[in-house]
Amino acid sequence: MMKVITGAWRAPAAWVGRSAVGTAAGMGRFGQFLAGIGHALTDVRTWGPALVAQMGRIGVASLPIALFIAAFTGIVLALQASYTFTGAIPKYFVGVLVGKTMLLELGPVLTGLALAGRVGANIAAELGTMRVTEQIDALETLGYDPLAHLVVPKVMAALIMFPVVVAFANAMGIVAAWATALNLLDMTTPEFVRGLRLFFVPFDVTYSLIKAASFGLAVATIGCFFGFTTWGGAQAVGRSTTQAVVLSSMVILVLDAFWAVTLL
Amino acid sequence: MSMSNEVRVGAVLIAGIVLVVVGTIWLQGWRIGREDQLVTAWFREVGQVQRGNPVKLRGVHIGRIEEISLDAGGSGVAVRMSIGSDVRMPEDPVVLLSMESLFGDWQAEIHSRARFPLYDYAVSPEPDGIPGYSLPDMSRLTAVADRIAENLAVITDRVDIAFTDETALNIREAIDNIQRVTGQLTALVEAQEQTVRDVAVGLETTTETLQQAALSASRTFSLIETAIADGQLASIVGNVDRLTAQIDTLSSALVLVSRDMGGVTESADSAFASLHAIVSALDRGEGTLGLLLQDTALYRDLALTSSLVQDLIRDFQRNPRRYINLRVF
Amino acid sequence: MSIVLDGVAKRFGTAVVLNGVSLEARDGETLAVIGASGVGKSVLLKSVVGLIRPDVGTIQVDGELVTELRRQDLYNLRRRVGYVFQFAALFDSMTVEENLAMGLSRVPGLSLAERRERVAESLRLVDLEGFGAQMPGELSGGQRKRVGLARAVAIRPKYLLYDEPTTGLDPVTKTVIDRLILRMREELGVTSVVVTHDMTSAYRIADRIAMLHAGRIRYLGTPDQIRASDDPVVRGFIDGRPELMQEPVT
Ligand SMILES: Nc1ncnc2c1ncn2[C@@H]1O[C@H](COP(=O)(O)OP(=O)(O)OP(=O)(O)O)[C@@H](O)[C@H]1O
Ligand SMILES: [Mg+2]
Secondary structure: OHHHOOHHHHHHHHHHHHHHHHHHHHHHHHHHHHHHHHHHOOOHHHHHHHHHHHHHHHOHHHHHHHHHHHHHHHHHHHHHHHHHOOOOOOOOHHHHHHHHHHHHHHHHHHHHHHHHHHHHHHHHHHHHHHHHOOHHHHHHHOOOOHHHHHHHHHHHHHHHHHHHHHHHHHHHHHHHHHHHHHHHOOOOHHHHHHHHHHOOOHHHHHHHHHHHHHHHHHHHHHHHHHHHOOOOOHHHHHHHHHHHHHHHHHHHHHHHHHHHHHHO | OHHHHHHHHHHHHHHHHHHHHHHHHHHOOOOOOOOEEEEEEEEOOOOOOOOOOEEEEOOEEEEEEEEEEEOOOOOOEEEEEEEEOOOOOOOOEEEEEEEOOOOOOEEEEEEEOOOOOOOOOOOOOOOOOEEEEEOOOOHHHHHHHHHHHHHHHHHHHHHHHHOOOHHHHHHHHHHHHHHHHHHHHHHHHHHOHHHHHHOHHHHHHHHHHHHHHHHHHHHHHHHHHHHHHHOOHHHHHHHHHHHHHHHHHHHHHHHHHOHHHHHHHHHHHHHHHHHHHHHHHHHOOOOOOHHHHHOHHHHHHHHHHHHHHHHHHHHHHHOHHHHHHHOOO | OOEEEEEEEEEEOOEEEEEEEEEEEOOOOEEEEEOOOOOOHHHHHHHHOOOOOOOEEEEEEOOEEHHHOOHHHHHHHHOOEEEEOOOOOOOOOOOHHHHHHHHHOOOOOOOHHHHHHHHHHHHHHOOOOOOOOOOHHHOOHHHHHHHHHHHHHHOOOOEEEEEOOOOOOOHHHHHHHHHHHHHHHHHHOOEEEEEOOOHHHHHHHOOEEEEEEOOEEEEEEOHHHHHHOOOHHHHHHHHOOHHHHOOOOO
C-alpha cells in the first residue's frame, strides 16, 4: 500500500503526515491543558487571592487602549454612516448604524483583537519567561499547582473583565459617535438618540457581553497554553508570544462568526 | 499598592455593571419608575411592525410595542403595547399600524374610530382588546408611480421632438407648464406632508368625488387607447378635450383637499387651459398630430402608461390617504 | 527514608537522555552526582520530584512512588522536598523575602511570626541578611543562587536536591555553601542529592559520588574510591582530560 507513494510525492506526503500528527498532538496537549484548568478550578483557595490582581492587570489596565480604539471607531462610524447615507436616508439612521455596529460587532471584536495583542502577548510572554527560567518548576516544587496559581486567575480574570472592558468600549464608541454627530454632522441629540433606540433590543447587550466573555476565555487560555508549553530560551518565548497572539486573533474571528450563526 | 488595586478593580467592576444596566434601560427608552398600562390591539396582519416600535397618540410618543403574537386560532395577530398609565384613551379607540417614515420603521397610532371610520378593522376576540388595522405597504404604490412618471417623461420627450411647427411649440410650452406644475405639486406635497396629513379628514369626505373623477379619467384613458388603435384622429382630439375637462375636475378636487395647494392648482388650471386652447387649434386643422400616430413606439408607451395610470387609480381608490402623502407624479 | 531510582529512562523526541538509571540516596546520606554538561543530571533531579515523568522505571521518595502518585499526593510529597535550581529560578515579581515565604505559606501550622523568623533565619544561613526587600533582578548571580538555596531550606525539608549549588560562586562563598550542605545533614538529618561539576566540593560534602555517563550510572563509590578509580571515563572527567572519555567502539 505505502509503496504506491513514491518519488516526488514522498516529501509532500510526509509533510502532510507530520503536520497532521503535529496538529493532533497539539490539540491533545491543549485538551489536557484545559482538563488541568478544569481540575484546578476547584482549588479556589489558591487562585482566589490572585484573582483581583489579575483583574487589575488584564481588565483595568486594558481600559485606556480599549477606550482609545472605541472612541476613534465611534467617530469614524458616525462620519462614514452619514457619508453613506447622503441625502436619501434620514440622518437619525446614523444613530441606528452606530448603535447596532458598535454593540454587535466592532465593540467586542476590535476590543477583543486589541486585547489579544495586549493581554494575550503579556500572558504568553510572562508564563513563557517563567517557564524557561524554571519559575514554574520552582512553584511546583514548593507545593503549588501552577495551573491553579498562575493560569486559572488569568483565565477567570479575562472571563470577567473582557465583558466589563467591552461594556466601557461600547459606551465610549457611542458617546464619541454622538459627539461627532452633534459637532460635525449637524445632527441633534434627539435625532441621534432616536436612531440609537429605534431598533435596540436588550439582547444586543447580552450578545455583546457573551462575545466578550468568550473572547476573554479564548485569549487567556491560548496565551497561557503557549506560555506554559514554551521550551527553550528567549527566542522560544518570542515565538510563543507571537503564536499566542496570532492564534487568539484567529479564534476571536472564528468565535465571532460562530456566535453570529448560533445566536442571531 | 495592593489595596488601591483592589479598590480600582472593584470600582471598575461596579461601574461596568451599572453602565450595562443603566445603558440598557436608557436605550430601551427610560421606562423605569414609570407606571405602565398594557393594552392589546388586534389585527389581521401587522406588516413590518416590530417589538420596540413606538406607540403614538395625537402624534405624541406614549409607549412602545412589547409583544407580537399570533392568536391561538391563527386568524389574527395580538399586539401588546405598554403605554403610560396616565394616558387617557380616546372615545371608541382603534389602532392603526403605519410606516413612520419611508425607511421601514413602523408605528402604532391610537385614534378614535370616528376619525377613520372607513377602514376595515379586525374585531377583537377579547372584550377589552382594541380593534386595529394595518395600512398597506407603500413600496408597491411608489414603484407604480415611479414607472408612470418615467413613461410620462419619455412621452413628453418624444412629443417635444415630434412637433416642429408653431403648434408644437405651443404644446411644448404647455407641457413645460404641466411639468413645472407637477414639480411644484410634488414639492408642495413633500413640504406640506404634515398639512396634508391634517387635511386627511377632509380628504375622506372628498374621496367619493375623487373616485368619480378617477373613474372618468380611467374611462378617458381607455378611450384614448382605442382611439389610437383605430387611428381615429378626430376622436382623439375629442377625447383629449374630454380628458382636459376631467383633469380640471381632478384639480378642483385637489383644491378641496388642501387650501394650501390653491396657488399651485391655479397655475395648473392655466396650464391645462392652454393645453385646451392647443387642442382647439388642432381641432381647427392646424398642426400635425398625425406625426404622433406614426410612431409605434410612442403608441406602446402611451398604451402602457394608460394601463399603469389605471393601476394607480385603483390603488388610489383603495388608499387615498397614503397616496396623497406619498407624491403627485 | 530514602530516594530510590530503578531503571529510569527518558528521551526527548529521538534524543535518549537517561537510559536505565538505578541509584539510591540512603537515609541521611549526601549523594553527589557528577557528569559532563548535557548528560542529563538536571533531568534526573527533576524526575525525582515529578517535574519530568520518566518513560520507563520507578522513582521512590520517602516510601512513595513518585511515578504513580496522584496529583494531590505529589504536591504533599513536594512539601517535604527542597529543590535548589541550577539558575536559582527566583520569582522575579517578588522580593527576596516573598520568595522565601512562598514555600512557607504551604507549610501547615506556621504562624505569621514563625514564618518571618524562618525567612530571616534562612537568609542568615546564606549570609544575605538585609537583602529581604530586594528584588531578584537587583542581585548578582551568586546572590540569587544563595537566595534559591535559602528558599529550599526555609521549609526545613527532609530531602534536599541541589542542582549545581556552587557553580559560579567565589571560593569563599563556595565553602560557605558546602558547610551549609553539611550542616543540613548533621543538624537536620536531611537526605540530599547534589548535582555538581565541582570535584573539590563533591569530595568535601559527599558520602558517595555517582557519575552519570551516556544515560547510565557509570561509577558509584565513596570520594576515596572514586579518587583511586582507574575507569578512563571517570579519570577523564576528574582530571579534565576529554580524550580519555572517548571510549573505543566495541
Ligand atoms: N523539556 C525538555 N524538552 C526537550 N529536551 C530537553 C528537555 N529538558 C532537557 N532536555 C534535553 O536533555 C538533555 C540533558 O539536559 P540537562 O539539563 O539534564 O543536562 P545537564 O546534565 O543538567 O547539563 P548541565 O550540566 O549543563 O546543566 C539536553 O540535551 C537537553 O536539551
Ligand atoms: Mg543541569
